[in-house]
Amino acid sequence: MSQEQGNAPEPTLARLTRYLRCLRRLSDEGIQTISSKQLEARLGVLSAQIRKDLSYFGEFGKPGVGYNVQHLLERLSEVMQLDREHRAVIAGAGNLGSALAGYAGFAKSPFRIVGMFDNNFSKIGRLLWNLEIQDIHELPRINQTLGATIGILTVPANAAQEVADIMVDAGIRAILNFAPAHIHVPCHIAARDVDLLRELEILSYYLDRLPAEDEAKSDTAPEADGLDS
Amino acid sequence: MSQEQGNAPEPTLARLTRYLRCLRRLSDEGIQTISSKQLEARLGVLSAQIRKDLSYFGEFGKPGVGYNVQHLLERLSEVMQLDREHRAVIAGAGNLGSALAGYAGFAKSPFRIVGMFDNNFSKIGRLLWNLEIQDIHELPRINQTLGATIGILTVPANAAQEVADIMVDAGIRAILNFAPAHIHVPCHIAARDVDLLRELEILSYYLDRLPAEDEAKSDTAPEADGLDS
DNA sequence: GGTCGCCTGTGAAACTTTGCACAAAGATTA
DNA sequence: TAATCTTTGTGCAAAGTTTCACAGGCGACC
Numbered sequence: 001m002s003q004e005q006g007n008a009p010e011p012t013l014a015r016l017t018r019y020l021r022c023l024r025r026l027s028d029e030g031i032q033t034i035s036s037k038q039l040e041a042r043l044g045v046l047s048a049q050i051r052k053d054l055s056y057f058g059e060f061g062k063p064g065v066g067y068n069v070q071h072l073l074e075r076l077s078e079v080m081q082l083d084r085e086h087r088a089v090i091a092g093a094g095n096l097g098s099a100l101a102g103y104a105g106f107a108k109s110p111f112r113i114v115g116m117f118d119n120n121f122s123k124i125g126r127l128l129w130n131l132e133i134q135d136i137h138e139l140p141r142i143n144q145t146l147g148a149t150i151g152i153l154t155v156p157a158n159a160a161q162e163v164a165d166i167m168v169d170a171g172i173r174a175i176l177n178f179a180p181a182h183i184h185v186p187c188h189i190a191a192r193d194v195d196l197l198r199e200l201e202i203l204s205y206y207l208d209r210l211p212a213e214d215e216a217k218s219d220t221a222p223e224a225d226g227l228d229s
Numbered sequence: 230m231s232q233e234q235g236n237a238p239e240p241t242l243a244r245l246t247r248y249l250r251c252l253r254r255l256s257d258e259g260i261q262t263i264s265s266k267q268l269e270a271r272l273g274v275l276s277a278q279i280r281k282d283l284s285y286f287g288e289f290g291k292p293g294v295g296y297n298v299q300h301l302l303e304r305l306s307e308v309m310q311l312d313r314e315h316r317a318v319i320a321g322a323g324n325l326g327s328a329l330a331g332y333a334g335f336a337k338s339p340f341r342i343v344g345m346f347d348n349n350f351s352k353i354g355r356l357l358w359n360l361e362i363q364d365i366h367e368l369p370r371i372n373q374t375l376g377a378t379i380g381i382l383t384v385p386a387n388a389a390q391e392v393a394d395i396m397v398d399a400g401i402r403a404i405l406n407f408a409p410a411h412i413h414v415p416c417h418i419a420a421r422d423v424d425l426l427r428e429l430e431i432l433s434y435y436l437d438r439l440p441a442e443d444e445a446k447s448d449t450a451p452e453a454d455g456l457d458s
Numbered sequence: 459g460g461t462c463g464c465c466t467g468t469g470a471a472a473c474t475t476t477g478c479a480c481a482a483a484g485a486t487t488a
Numbered sequence: 489t490a491a492t493c494t495t496t497g498t499g500c501a502a503a504g505t506t507t508c509a510c511a512g513g514c515g516a517c518c
Contacts, residue, residue: 176429
């Protein structure tokens with residue numbers, strides 16, 4: 001029986017993105033069918049886990065055969081809403097914001113950077129990767145035209161909340177926050193934090209706390225969670 | 230009774246970094262004592278959760294009083310090994326690598342970028358943020374001098390594994406991987422993935438799946454997990 | 459058509475993490 | 489000193505997630 005609601009666990013969603021990446025590669029390789037056991041071999045995720053993850057969204061496989069790569073790829077893309085373009089704006093034209101704006105990986109993704117914003121008058125008006133840096137306070141007005149649904153926050157920590165509020169005002173419905181600060185958003189807005197310093201601090205904890213160098217490239221360390229090749 | 234081993238759950242470690250950030254701010258504000266209930270009000274983490282998290286590492290508070298901010302700050306810093314400097318190298322002098330190398334937030338952290346590496350001969354030798362870009366293949370030799378324990382991976386996905394191997398060769402013991410690819414490391418190496426596209430894909434899933442705009446700035450959306458202030 | 463081997467989807471068990479509730483302990487007041 | 493208030497640390501229950509194990513479906517081969 002298939003469920004269809006949005007009640008899949010978060011860890012499942014994270015793994016789904018890995019399955020997708022693997023499926024895209026399989027598709028490129030011209031492989032048409034794959035079983036959960038074969039996926040386990042490629043991803044290091046238990047086959048039962050894979051089947052359970054998929055079962056949250058429907059029944060995609062054939063017993064005795066496995067999954068049709070193309071079909072599963074399309075279905076999971078639908079589930080993740082990756083079958084349509086998503087427009088995003090970046091707030092904060094500093095080092096990180098500039099780097100993200102120029103990220104080549106977006107080309108093959110459904111995500112498009114359609115606007116770049118800052119509050120620094122010496123930056124506003126300048127061109128960056130073919131985008132003119134605009135005044136962050138104009139975002140609500142300008143986004144009526146841009147129609148971005150995703151906001152990427154690359155401002156300093158002390159400005160994060162203020163800019164997040166502006167984004168919500170502007171009709172942004174999902175925020176990816178790179179500032180090392182927590183932002184409060186209304187419950188109809190999705191928000192995630194990506195925090196360089198936090199990641200380093202967690203790695204710091206593990207330094208000198210790992211099994212000891214008995215070699216054997218058995219990757220079972222406290223990895224966050226991996227991705228496809 | 231206090232435990233001291235490294236058997237704390239990962240979610241606890243992630244929250245610990247949030248407690249630390251809050252404690253640093255409290256310390257700056259000159260606040261000397263804080264209770265788990267007050268922390269709950271500031272962080273949105275249940276007080277019982279906070280106490281349980283802390284209990285993995287010892288007993289730091291006084292019943293009837295709370296925690297001494299400075300003392301807890303120092304103890305947690307020890308636990309996370311943030312009381313000493315950590316040297317890190319960056320591999321991949323592209324947009325993202327360059328941005329991270331220049332990240333101002335490192336100044337107040339125990340992390341120091343001590344080397345910048347790439348495989349592109351047109352980049353090797355150039356200066357970036359006062360660091361000379363060096364040949365990635367020289368890392369094992371050069372790191373005998375640098376003594377970096379942390380490696381930050383900002384190379385394209387298809388080079389990630391190869392460069393990770395070089396890092397392990399070079400004595401790096403923790404890897405922060407920004408490439409959209411999974412890397413395999415020996416079990417005595419810590420590794421974490423930070424993946425822009427994955428985060429966007431997860432946000433994409435939540436778009437149009439949230440409670441609907443009934444306003445009320447009640448932040449109880451599917452936030453990843455927040456940070457202080 | 460029957461038999462065999464493989465693979466899916468899923469209920470139930472095992473494990474992990476969170477949240478609750480309370481005993482014990484320090485502070486405060488009288 | 490006793491009564492009261494506050495807050496910690498933790499055993500236990502609840503919730504969430506992963507893993508196991510198997511019934512039943514499908515294809516291949518004889």
